Structures are given as structure tokens and as C-alpha cells.
Amino acid sequence: MTTTTASDITGTRRRGTGSRTTFWLGSVGLVGVVVLILLGFFAAPADDDQVDAVRMIFIHVPVAMLTYVAFSLTAVGSVLWLWKRSIWWDTVALSAAEVGVMFCGLTLFTGSIWGRPTWGTYWDWGDVRLVTTMILFLIMVGYLAVRSLDGDSATLATRAAVIGIIGAVNIPIVNRSVTWWSSRRTLHQKSSLTDGNLEDLTLFTMMFGLVVFSILMLWMMIHRFRISWLERQVSEGNLSEALIARRAEAMVAVETGRVGGAIQPELGRQPDKGGFGEVEDSK
Amino acid sequence: MTHLGYLLVGWGVTLGVVGLYAVSLIRRGRDLVGQVPADRSRWMTTGVDKT
Amino acid sequence: MLTDARLVAAKDLRIEMRSKVTVSQVVPFAGLVLVMFGFALDANRPTLDLATSGLFWVTVLFVAVMAVQRSTAIETTDGARRALLLAGVEPSAVFMGKAAAVAVQLLAVELVLIGGIIVLYDASIEEPLLLVATCVTATAGIAAAGTLLGALVAGVRARETVLPILLLPVLAPVLLGATRAFDDALGAVAVNGWSWLAMLVGFTVINVAFGVTAYGVLLEET
Numbered sequence: 001m002t003t004t005t006a007s008d009i010t011g012t013r014r015r016g017t018g019s020r021t022t023f024w025l026g027s028v029g030l031v032g033v034v035v036l037i038l039l040g041f042f043a044a045p046a047d048d049d050q051v052d053a054v055r056m057i058f059i060h061v062p063v064a065m066l067t068y069v070a071f072s073l074t075a076v077g078s079v080l081w082l083w084k085r086s087i088w089w090d091t092v093a094l095s096a097a098e099v100g101v102m103f104c105g106l107t108l109f110t111g112s113i114w115g116r117p118t119w120g121t122y123w124d125w126g127d128v129r130l131v132t133t134m135i136l137f138l139i140m141v142g143y144l145a146v147r148s149l150d151g152d153s154a155t156l157a158t159r160a161a162v163i164g165i166i167g168a169v170n171i172p173i174v175n176r177s178v179t180w181w182s183s184r185r186t187l188h189q190k191s192s193l194t195d196g197n198l199e200d201l202t203l204f205t206m207m208f209g210l211v212v213f214s215i216l217m218l219w220m221m222i223h224r225f226r227i228s229w230l231e232r233q234v235s236e237g238n239l240s241e242a243l244i245a246r247r248a249e250a251m252v253a254v255e256t257g258r259v260g261g262a263i264q265p266e267l268g269r270q271p272d273k274g275g276f277g278e279v280e281d282s283k
Numbered sequence: 284m285t286h287l288g289y290l291l292v293g294w295g296v297t298l299g300v301v302g303l304y305a306v307s308l309i310r311r312g313r314d315l316v317g318q319v320p321a322d323r324s325r326w327m328t329t330g331v332d333k334t
Numbered sequence: 335m336l337t338d339a340r341l342v343a344a345k346d347l348r349i350e351m352r353s354k355v356t357v358s359q360v361v362p363f364a365g366l367v368l369v370m371f372g373f374a375l376d377a378n379r380p381t382l383d384l385a386t387s388g389l390f391w392v393t394v395l396f397v398a399v400m401a402v403q404r405s406t407a408i409e410t411t412d413g414a415r416r417a418l419l420l421a422g423v424e425p426s427a428v429f430m431g432k433a434a435a436v437a438v439q440l441l442a443v444e445l446v447l448i449g450g451i452i453v454l455y456d457a458s459i460e461e462p463l464l465l466v467a468t469c470v471t472a473t474a475g476i477a478a479a480g481t482l483l484g485a486l487v488a489g490v491r492a493r494e495t496v497l498p499i500l501l502l503p504v505l506a507p508v509l510l511g512a513t514r515a516f517d518d519a520l521g522a523v524a525v526n527g528w529s530w531l532a533m534l535v536g537f538t539v540i541n542v543a544f545g546v547t548a549y550g551v552l553l554e555e556t
Contacts, residue, residue: 017312026305033298040294046285053286059297082551102304106297113293117286138503145499149490159486162548166482166504169544173537177507180514180533216301223308230315237319 017226025219032212039205047202049118054202056114062210064107066217067133070100071140071167078164081157087232090157093164095224097143099217104137131178132171139167153232335427342423342431347438349408356439360397364443367393368450379456384523386455387516390447391509394476397443398505399498401436402480406488415488415553425550429481433545437477444469460521467531468519472512475538479504482545485552507537 018026040058047054077093080086111130112122124130143163149156284290350356371389375381409415409432418428448465451457459465483500487493511534518527 016309016316018309037294041284041290051285053289055290056293059294063297082548099304102300106300110293110297113289113296117289135503135506138506139500142496142500142503145496146486149492149496151490158551162482162486162552163500165548166479166544169540170504170507170537173507173533173540176536177510177533180529216305220301220305220308223305223312227308227311227315230312230319233319234315 017223017230022219022222025215025222029212029215029219032208032215036205036209036212039201039208044202044205053114053117056110057202058205058209059213060107060110060114061206062213063103063110064133065210066213067100067103067107070096070103070217071136074100074140074143074164075168078161081161082165090161091225091228092221093161094147094157094228095221097140097147097160097164098224099220101137101140101144103217104133104140107133108137128175128178132175135174135178136167136171139163139170143167153235335424335430338423338427339430339434342418342428343434343438344431346405346408346432346435350404350435350439355404356401356442360400360439361443361446363400364393364397364447365450367396368447368454372454382455383457386451386457386522387513387520388509389455390451390516391472391512393447394440394444394473394512395502395505395509398436398440398476398480399501401439401443402484402501403494403497405432405436405481406484406493409485410488419553425553426546428553429485429545429549432484433474433477433481433542436481437473440473440477441469444473457520457522459519461519461527464515464527464531465519468512468515468527468534471531471534471538472508472515475508475534475541476505478538478541478545479508482541482549482552485549488552508534511537 036058040055044055044058046052073096074093077089077091077096080089081093108130111133115124116122143160146160146163147156368389371385371393372382375385409418419425448459452459480501483497483504486500487496490496511530514523514525515527515530515534517523518525518530
């Protein structure tokens with residue numbers, strides 16, 4: 001997963017978005033995945049009812065929980081962007097949304113795959129959590145769609161932030177409505193965690209899975225954050241290069257215009273415009 | 284082991300998707316880092332929250 | 335603020351009236367959708383009876399997407415949005431006004447659609463009060479969420495495709511709630527429509543409140 005080696009990081013030239021922290025996070029995450037596979041497939045016992053299908057719990061539950069963590073981060077980041085204009089939080093919101101949409105898709109996928117042998121169906125319209133998660137997934141896909149539009153980064157951040165918050169404020173109402181709608185039947189077990197139905201080792205493996213996927217999520221979010229940061233630098237770099245170029249052009253025009261006299265004032269205004277643009281961009 | 288097909292698909296797709304995403308992240312990072320001068324590619328320390 | 339909102343709503347509605355698009359295109363479109371659903375379900379009476387309320391609200395959502403798109407287009411052309419701000423109109427008043435205008439158009443279309451389902455789908459109205467209350471509440475919620483998201487995609491080149499992607503998932507609870515309430519009002523399915531109406535009220539209140547607070551941010555941004 002991490003192809004960055006330690007020598008890359010200690011070297012003077014960065015070769016990617018890796019760092020010492022992500023190198024170790026990635027390494028621990030990789031080892032964790034291997035251990036999780038061993039625990040999940042060989043150490044944990046089969047369930048009385050679900051037999052071996054229960055082994056899906058070790059990825060489904062952690063990924064589902066982290067989906068909601070990620071989308072909460074998006075909502076928090078969106079609020080803080082609108083409130084404090086914090087680029088840091090805006091970037092966190094974007095990173096969390098991207099990782100969250102992936103996890104949400106995987107939650108739905110692993111849930112269906114698990115549902116088929118245990119409930120006898122891939123998809124059930126009567127299940128609250130399933131349908132709520134689907135709607136949330138669709139809203140957050142919209143969030144990413146807005147992020148991928150072209151336009152000024154601050155404008156896009158604001159627009160996306162509004163969706164991030166709409167997603168969050170509508171979740172209770174979506175959940176409520178689906179609960180009533182499907183009150184006839186809900187397939188999800190109430191909570192395997194609290195009713196003590198799970199074997200100790202099964203519970204431990206699930207918790208271990210949560211830790212492993214948290215580490216992976218952190219690793220991905222850090223990398224995603226740094227990519228956004230670099231993208232911002234690139235676009236700002238291009239912008240300031242363009243400004244410098246235009247200013248140089250204008251200077252030349254002013255110098256030559258000085259001979260003509262008449263066109264000078266109008267051309268002379270151009271560097272000013274560039275200057276204002278720059279002030280706005282760095283704001 | 285029962286339901287092995289379901290388990291392999293579920294685990295395989297999950298780990299596969301996460302792995303592919305991770306690889307794509309590293310790729311994008313490598314591409315981008317070359318376009319940014321070294322002194323400005325340091326996230327966290329410069330200008331992140333200076334707005 | 336209410337006066338401003340009324341002015342904005344009147345302005346939008348006047349533009350719509352003059353363009354005659356609602357009458358000459360949106361209403362026929364809604365009728366067309368009803369007929370198409372009739373074909374799709376093979377004009378099977380028992381199926382149609384059960385599906386009537388769902389089809390009604392799906393049609394309303396389609397029309398809502400169109401109405402919001404038009405409502406947004408009014409502000410994006412000729413920098414009308416900036417002019418509104420310069421005129422000193424509160425963003426929240428603009429939001430209320432535009433949402434009200436969209437709601438009025440939707441209600442007009444719903445009126446025609448109700449006639450449509452009575453004639454084409456042989457629906458009978460058993461609880462008129464619930465029917466009207468559901469229409470008004472759900473429409474207010476749709477208009478509020480729609481107006482906010484419409485402002486969000488204003489000026490974007492791909493807005494025709496982006497708006498439905500954003501709006502339809504957000505409106506999913508309305509589709510659920512209004513359909514169940516209609517099931518009761520039309521006597522198609524034995525459910526308690528009034529508790530669904532309460533849910534719709536919740537949706538509408540949340541989305542109007544959020545729209546009033548967030549609209550200004552979007553308006554200033556573009």
C-alpha cells in the first residue's frame with residue numbers, strides 16, 4: 001500500500017505525499033489487515049445462526065461506523081469553513097467526504113453480500129439503516145459532484161459545505177421517515193454489540209477491525225489532505241505566474257506606451273488589476 | 284467453511300477498493316509534488332490556516 | 335422582510351406568467367408523465383390504484399426540478415442576483431420569496447395533477463383536508479430545499495445535470511411521507527396519514543430554517 005520508503009522521506013526531495021507518519025501508519029495498517037484476515041477467517045469461531053457468514057461482520061461493521069465518522073467530519077468541517085473560513089477544515093471536509101463515500105459504498109456492498117446468505121436477500125426496502133445509508137450515500141455523491149465542478153475554489157467550498165450540512169441535518173428526518181415507512185419489518189439485528197450474543201473472540205476481532213480500518217482511514221485522509229493542499233498550491237502557483245506574466249506584459253506596454261502617451265493610462269491600470277486579484281486570492 | 288464465496292467477494296472487493304484508492308492517492312501525490320516548489324509543498328506549516 | 339419576500343415572489347411569478355412556460359410546457363409535461371406511467375403499468379387498475387400516490391409525487395418531483403431550474407435561471411441572467419443584493423433586499427427575504435414563487439407554481443401543477451389522477455387513474459378523494467394539508471406542507475418543503483440547492487448550482491455550466499443529483503436524494507423523505515399521506519387521503523392503503531403529515535412538517539421546518547440561514551452565504555459567494 002505504501003510504496004514510499006524510509007529513504008524517500010529522509011531524502012531532501014519529497015517524492016510524494018508520504019511522510020514519516022504516513023509511512024508508519026501505512027505499515028501498521030497493512031500488518032493490521034493481514035492480522036485481521038487471519039483473525040477473521042481462522043481464529044474467530046463460526047456463529048450459531050449465521051455460521052461462517054458472520055465473518056463479514058469484521059469488515060462491514062467497522063466500515064459502516066467509519067462512514068458515519070467520516071460524514072460527521074465533513075459536516076463539522078463544512079460548518080467551520082462557513083463560520084471561520086478555515087481552509088484547513090474545508091480540506092478536512094473534502095478528504096473525509098471522499099473517503100466516506102468510498103466507505104459508504106463498501107458498507108452498502110458488504111451489507112448486501114452479507115444480507116444474501118443471512119436474510120436471504122441482497123436488498124430489503126423495509127430495512128431502516130440500509131435505506132437511510134443509501135440516501136446518505138446519494139447525497140454525499142452529490143457533494144463530490146459539486147466539488148468536481150470547475151470554478152473558484154472558495155465558491156466551490158461554500159457550495160459543497162452547504163450540501164455537507166444539508167446531508168447532516170436531514171439524516172434524522174430520513175431515518176425517522178424510513179423507520180415509520182418500514183415499521184412492518186426491519187432485518188437489521190438490534191445491536192449485536194450490546195445483547196451479548198457475540199463470542200468474545202468475535203467481538204475482539206470486530207473491534208480490531210475497527211482499529212485497523214481507522215488507521216487506514218487516517219492514512220488515506222492525510223494523503224488526500226496533502227493532495228488537496230498541493231492542488232491548491234499548483235492552481236495558486238499558476239495564477240501568480242499568470243499574474244507575473246501579465247504584469248510583465250503590461251510593463252512593456254507601459255514603457256512603449258509612454259512614447260505614444262495617449263494609451264498609457266489605460267494600459268497602466270492593468271498591473272493594478274493584477275495586484276487586486278492577488279490580494280483577493282491570498283485572502 | 285460455509286458461505287466462502289460471499290465472504291471472498293465481500294472481503295476481496297473491500298480490500299481491493301481500499302487498496303486501489305490508496306495507490307491512486309500515492310500516484311496523484313507523486314504527480315503533484317513535482318509541480319510545486321519544495322518550499323511550498325510543506326502542508327501544515329505554511330499558510331494553511333492563514334486566511 | 336415579509337414585504338420584500340412578497341415582492342420577490344411577485345416578480346418571479348410575473349416573469350413566469352409572461353413567459354407562459356408553466357402553462358404551455360410544464361403542465362403538459364406533468365400530464366404526459368401521468369399518461370406515460372399509465373402505459374408503463376399497462377393500465378392495470380389494481381396496480382394503478384396502489385401506485386397512484388407514488389406516481390403523483392414522483393411527477394411533482396420532476397416538475398419541481400424544472401421549476402427550480404427556471405427560478406434559478408431568472409437570477410443568473412443579466413446579473414439580476416447582484417442587483418437584488420444591491421437593492422438592499424435581505425437574502426432571507428429573497429429566499430422566502432423565490433421559494434414561495436416555486437411553491438405557487440408547484441401547487442398549480444398539483445391541482446391539475448389531482449384532476450389528472452381522478453380522471454385517468456380513477457382515484458377518489460376520501461379525506462380532502464389531509465390531501466390539501468399534505469400538498470401544502472410537502473410543496474413548501476420541496477420549494478425550500480429546491481430553492482437553496484438551486485442557488486447552490488447557479489452559474490455552474492453543468493447545472494441541468496447536477497441539480498437533480500443533489501435535489502432528489504434530499505427530497506427522498508418528502509416522497510416517502512407525502513406518498514403515504516396520499517395513500518391515506520385517497521383511501522388506497524390503510525395507513526395513518528396524519529402522522530406522516532407530521533413528519534412532512536418536520537422536514538419543511540428544518541429545510542426552511544436552514545434555507546433562511548444559508549441562502550445569504552450562497553448569494554454573496556457568486
